[in-house]
Amino acid sequence: MLRKLFKFHGGVKPATHKDAATASPIVTPPLPARLKVPLHQSIGGTPRPLVKAGDKVLKGQRIGGADGNVSSAVHAPTSGTVLAVEPVVTAHASGLSTLSVIIEPDGEERWIERQPIDLRATPADEIRDYLRDQGVVGLGGAVFPSHLKLKASREKPTRTLVINGAECEPFITCDDMLMRERAAGIVSGIRVMRQILGAEEVIVGIEDNKPAAVDAMTLAVQTAGLDQVSVVAIPTRYPAGGAKQLIRVLTGIEVPHGARSTDYGVQCFNVGTAYAIHEALELDQPLISRIVTVAGNVGQPRNYEVLFGTPMNELVALAGELPGTDAYIMGGPMMGFRMPAFDVPVVKATNCVLVSSPSLFPPPPPEMNCIRCGECAKACPADLQPFELYWFSRAKNFGKAQEYHLFDCIECGCCSYVCPSHIRLVDYYRFAKSEIWARERDKDAADAARERFDFRNLRQEREKQEKAARLAAKAAETRAKLAGESGDDDKTTSSAKPSQAEEAKKALIAAALEKARQQKERAPVPPRNTDNLSADKQAEIDAIEARRAAARQEAE
Known part of the structure; x- marks a missing residue:
């Protein structure tokens, strides 16, 4: 049949x-x-x-x-x-x-x-x-x-x-x-x-x-x-x-x-x-x-x-x-x-x-200007407008090239075969496609980087909020504990609490002064490795000790 x-x-x-x-x-x-x-x-x-x-x-x-x-x-x-x-x-x-x-x-x-x-x-x-x-x-x-x-x-x-x-x-x-x-x-x-x-x-x-x-x-x-x-x-x-x-x-x-x-x-x-x-x-x-x-x-x-x-x-x-x-x-x-x-x-x-070989496939003639004859459009099996795609691809106007269905081009070469100006049209289309793909990859990479940056900021902000919440909860727990301890002594007045704190502070200062005084009265530690010194070195050490004694007297 x-x-x-x-x-x-x-x-x-x-x-x-x-x-x-x-x-x-x-x-x-x-x-x-x-x-x-x-x-x-x-x-x-x-x-x-x-x-x-x-x-x-x-x-x-x-x-x-x-x-x-x-x-x-x-x-x-x-x-x-x-x-x-x-x-x-x-x-x-x-x-x-x-x-x-x-x-x-x-x-x-x-x-x-x-x-x-x-x-x-x-x-x-x-x-x-x-x-x-x-x-x-x-x-x-x-x-x-x-x-x-x-x-x-x-x-x-x-x-x-x-x-x-x-x-x-x-x-x-x-x-x-x-x-x-x-x-x-x-x-x-x-x-x-x-x-x-x-x-x-x-x-x-x-x-x-x-x-x-x-x-x-x-x-x-x-x-x-x-x-x-x-x-x-x-x-x-x-x-x-x-x-x-x-x-x-x-x-x-x-x-x-x-x-x-x-x-x-x-x-x-x-x-x-x-x-x-x-x-x-x-x-x-x-x-x-x-x-x-x-x-x-x-x-x-x-x-x-x-x-x-x-x-x-x-x-x-x-x-x-x-x-x-x-x-x-x-x-x-x-x-x-x-x-x-x-x-x-x-x-x-x-x-x-x-x-x-050059005899089988001789070098193509030099390209001439497009005369918009339309022969490429007649030969295109994908029913595109190859001369429009050529102009937009050459001008790097890739958005317009896509509007003219650049990616429906099957790169068969019919347009280049019939072009009287010997323009290698398919090469321009391949260039435009590769540029668009490269820009799409760059855009995807930039979008992914921006998403990672936004996520990082959100994560840091969330961690700050969680830390603040933990500190607030701990502070509330401490206040509750102190309030419970102070509730055991109802007779203590609010005016007495500051005086107790001041007394504790004075006691700490007195203890520190006493410790310093005891250290001052402590016998000085004899220097080590001072045997068999030369006369010059012994004179230098005596001068240093004299200056230290004078400094202590002035301090007293």
């Missing part, structure tokens, strides 16, 4: 450059000499290290424990020895370091003991916790922990499960090859996700420039005997692989600004994520590798199943790196990032290592 398809706003049609990397099957590269496995590879908290230098680890052993609910565990990609747990420059445009576990493989590939769980007898909450501990995250690029997306909303149950196989970015073919060669595993993961979410229907969306993948997925669905699961070929147009754009094409639902697809009963997962869920739940195999496309300035573009932590330069060398390479790009030419070094490790977000 043919399915009615819809269109999304904007989009572009860049050259795909996909044929070369799909000519050969997926291969597994040899073990590298070192695996540098970053602990932070997904959205959320950084997993806490569970190993230390010198420890022996097995393949699949957990080396980083999930830090909170919005986090995901990290596992050893192979068996070997932990050389160090230290910061390493990671695969991120910032060039910053992140805490990583450096493993020296022993070549034995010894697995941990594996035992798949019983999906039918295991509650959904335990399955989600299991996926968190298996390190499963979204492999479409966002690396959001999958166990959180598999939690159905009570207010709006999931009606449609969308599986994203569009893979619209040029050069990238990892999902295409995964669907061609491992469609049965993807369908198995789809069955599990559908069971957890309780979805009524499943739609697998694949761009129509991947006919082999469409045929493979269709056959796998038919073989599995799943009902209400359809494989749909959609028109090739970038960025059809964006979640909101794919949902629009397949269902006609247009998710508005500030809303989520789950508000409309739709949830979207990548085909790579579905396969990772299949491996985690049905094979008890944590996420330790993924399919990565190596393309660009190489002799043999290809897809590899790469262990996380593999240095990118060792992977690129297998594809025959050509002279003239000036950078590695993680991702495609539209949304990818230049890597800070050639030996940064492959991580869960690495779907492609695009080898750049």
Whole structure:
């Protein structure tokens, strides 16, 4: 049955450059000499290290424990020895370091003991916790922990499960090859996700420039005997692989600004994520590798199943790196990032290592002034006003930029692609977002400091009041005690009380004077160590004693 398809706003049609990397099957590269496995590879908290230098680890052993609910565990990609747990420059445009576990493989590939769980007898909450501990995250690029997306909303149950196989970015073919060669595993993961979410229907969306993948997925669905699961070929147009754009094409639902697809009963997962869920739940195999496309300035573009932590330069060398390479790009030419070094490790977000050269990606022409032609607005798939966002971001008017829905920008690069003035618009949007996030963090820190200061003042004021109350209670108790003692002698008049106090004071003064007089009459203490003195020293002592005697006489 043919399915009615819809269109999304904007989009572009860049050259795909996909044929070369799909000519050969997926291969597994040899073990590298070192695996540098970053602990932070997904959205959320950084997993806490569970190993230390010198420890022996097995393949699949957990080396980083999930830090909170919005986090995901990290596992050893192979068996070997932990050389160090230290910061390493990671695969991120910032060039910053992140805490990583450096493993020296022993070549034995010894697995941990594996035992798949019983999906039918295991509650959904335990399955989600299991996926968190298996390190499963979204492999479409966002690396959001999958166990959180598999939690159905009570207010709006999931009606449609969308599986994203569009893979619209040029050069990238990892999902295409995964669907061609491992469609049965993807369908198995789809069955599990559908069971957890309780979805009524499943739609697998694949761009129509991947006919082999469409045929493979269709056959796998038919073989599995799943009902209400359809494989749909959609028109090739970038960025059809964006979640909101794919949902629009397949269902006609247009998710508005500030809303989520789950508000409309739709949830979207990548085909790579579905396969990772299949491996985690049905094979008890944590996420330790993924399919990565190596393309660009190489002799043999290809897809590899790469262990996380593999240095990118060792992977690129297998594809025959050509002279003239000036950078590695993680991702495609539209949304990818230049890597800070050639030996940064492959991580869960690495779907492609695009080898750049000046001949393949020449330096962009110099920017010219914006002429407000509106071409960027026509191409924007999020239906924004990119030229307005550009002006406000450039002027650092971040409040106005947010009014124009800056954070609905998916940074697809369509606006920069069509800009006749060669303005790198996405760079301005990324700058504005980072500044807003930084200011929000500073504001949160200032608010927290102010709350601590106010609490400190309140605590000190409370302590003062409590101390004053204790002193007042003690004084009242003393007064009550004195009043009770004075009540025993009713004959004592008020005029007699001051005279008694004066008499006591005089007695104390007299006792002090008597003590001083007795000390004065006491025989002086003879000096010590005065034997065998010289004549000069004896004369000096006699002079001192004479002065003391004279002083005593004057005092008397």
